[in-house]
Structure formats: structure tokens, C-alpha cells
Amino acid sequence: MVLTGTKQGHSSLSPVSESSVMSSISILSTSLQLKYVSLGVLVLQTTSLVLTMRYSRTLQAEGPRYLASSAVVCAEVLKIVACMLLVFRDHNFSVRAMNRVLKEEIFNKPLLTLKLAIPSGIYTLQNNLLYVALSNLDAATYQVTYQLKILTTALFSVSMLGISLTIYQWLSLVILMTGIALVQWPTEVTSITKQEDLTASSQLMGLLAVLVACFSSGFAGVYFEKILKESKQSVWVRNIQLGLFGLIFGLGGVFVYDGERVRQNGLFQGYNGLTCTVVALQALGGLVIAAVITYADNILKGFATSISIILSTLISYFLLEDFDPTSVFFLGAMLVIAATFLYGYESTPAVNPAKV
DSSP: OHHHHHTTGGGGSOHHHHHHHHHHHHHHHHHHHHHHHHHHHHHHHHHHHHHHHHHHHHOOOSSOOOOHHHHHHHHHHHHHHHHHHHHHHHTTTOHHHHHHHHIIIIISOHHHHHHTHHHHHHHHHHHHHHHHHHHHSOHHHHHHHGGGHHHHHHHHIIIIIOOOOOHHHHHHHHHHHHHHHHHTOOOSOOOHHHHHHSOHHHHHHHHHHHHHHHHHHHHHHHHHHHHHHHOOSOHHHHHHHHHHHHHHHHHHHHHHHSHHHHHHHOTTTTOOHHHHHHHHHHHHHHHHHHHHHHHOOHHHHHHHHHHHHHHHHHHIIIIIOOOOOOHHHHHHHHHHHHHHHHHHHHHHHHTSOOOO
């Protein structure tokens, strides 16, 4: 049987086999393109969100400043609309098919829908805390410190998903903690303007906000990942469910914490083009993260994070002029970037068994 096949030459592959090979190559090429595009957008979105949010919270302007709680609500609304459009596209632009899926997944599965209220409430808290953090910390310090979420995510993954970490991953977490500690290390060289803008109490408030956001991000991310693995529905439908609960929690936060100011000046007080940009970037962030979960690996995530930290540092120093880097900061930032790469690099082989 082998000899008869040798006379066929290149025609030994049937048209069906050739078609399958070409289809596999096409799918692989598309997947790689989606991976790098999603990560490129992630770098752009992360860097621009942090910088614009920081600038919008420190910009001196006439009239009342926009409410962070209001911006969080608007971002949830925009995210729900965007996800519904994506579901609409996935079902061949059929309104009937989209309505059927949404009804089946949201209303006909109340227990699964209620499960998503937990990460949704935590994400809403986290989004509000990020505004607090960037109102009190410069963009570079925030970016590096926020990488502590790698540690919290790893710990929650071990406890909730039963994932085991390698010795190199544990080492990377130690390096990460060391780097963040160096970034937050107090320095004696502080300019007068920085002392006026960032007092010790405001820096402490910003640091506490980042720390709570890191823990909430780690828990909510792992919890959401667990739900995604247990269900077969698309991530866009799950994000609609998250957004609906987030909208409810967000509106509650608006009227509990900012109710008086809303009654005086309205929900959209202080809004301008910059505020709308921040809202759009925050809403886009959730969708980009969802895409990265699908297409990206940990190495490329670490690469994107590193680029984002470097860009934030450079722009904070040269353009925003609210950051005076020290050698201790640079050492800590390099350790954080190295830890990000080490953690992602060592986790990739663990999930791909060797083929003999």
C-alpha cells in the first residue's frame, strides 16, 4: 500500500486533505493576527486610559469636576451596547436570533446570571477605586504598583482553580513584590510642586486604593474565568450580564455617594471631550481584555504590560510633568517588568504537554 502511494507523487494528498491543510493554515494565520492586534490595542488602551484619566482628574478647570461614579456608569452602558452589537454580528445580524440568545442566557438561567453579580459588583468597586488612585498617584507609579494584581490573581488561581505554580513562577512573584516595594519606597528628593500636589496622605490614599483594586481584580478575574470555563456561551453575552449588574451597582453608588451633587448639578456635571474619551477607553478596556483572554498568551501580555509601563513613565515625565523618576523607581520598575515576563514565560510550557 505504501508503494502504490509513491507513484502518486504530490497527488497523494486528496483534494479534501489539501483543503483541510489550507483551511488550518488560514485559521492559524487569522488567529495570530487577532492575537497581535488585540495586544497592540491593549497597549494603546491601557496607556491612554491611565494618562487621560490622570490628566482629567488633575486638570484645573472652571466649574465642578466630573463625578467618577457617573463615569463608571456611562462606561457600563457603553460596554453593554458594544457587546450587544458584537452578539448581533455573531448571529448573522439577526435581531430574532440575538433576542433568543439573550433571553435564553440571561432570563432563562437565573442562577447563572446571579453568579455574575459577584464579579460585577467587585469590578464596579474596582473601577471607582482606579479613579481614586489616579487622583492621588502619578501615572507611572500607579502603572507599576497595579501590577501587584499578578500576585493576587496567582494566589486566587491556586486557591479557586487548583492551578499549581512552578518554582520559577513563585520566584517571579517574590521579584514582583520586591519591585513594587522599591517603587513605593519614600525618597528625600521631592520638588516643591510635587509636595503641593501629592501630599503624604493623598499618596497613602492612592496606594490603598490600588491595593484594594489589585485584590478585587484578582478575585473577580479568576471567578469570571471559572464561570467562562464552566459554560459554552460567548464571552460577549457574559459581559452583557456583567454590565447589567454593573449598571445597577454603579447607579447605586452614584446616588449613595454623590446623590447631593447630582441633585445640584446633574449626573453629567463637568463632562467634556476629555471625560468622554476616558469613559470610552474604560468601556473599551473590558472588551479588549475579553479579546486578550481568547487570543493572547502570557508572554505577549507581559510584553504589552512592559511597553505600557515604559510609555506611561516617559509621558508622565516629559508631557504631564507630574513625575520625577529616581534610580530606586527605575530599579523597581525593571524588577516588575522582569517578573511579568518570568511569570508568563514559565506558565506557557506547563499547559502544553510535550509531543513525542
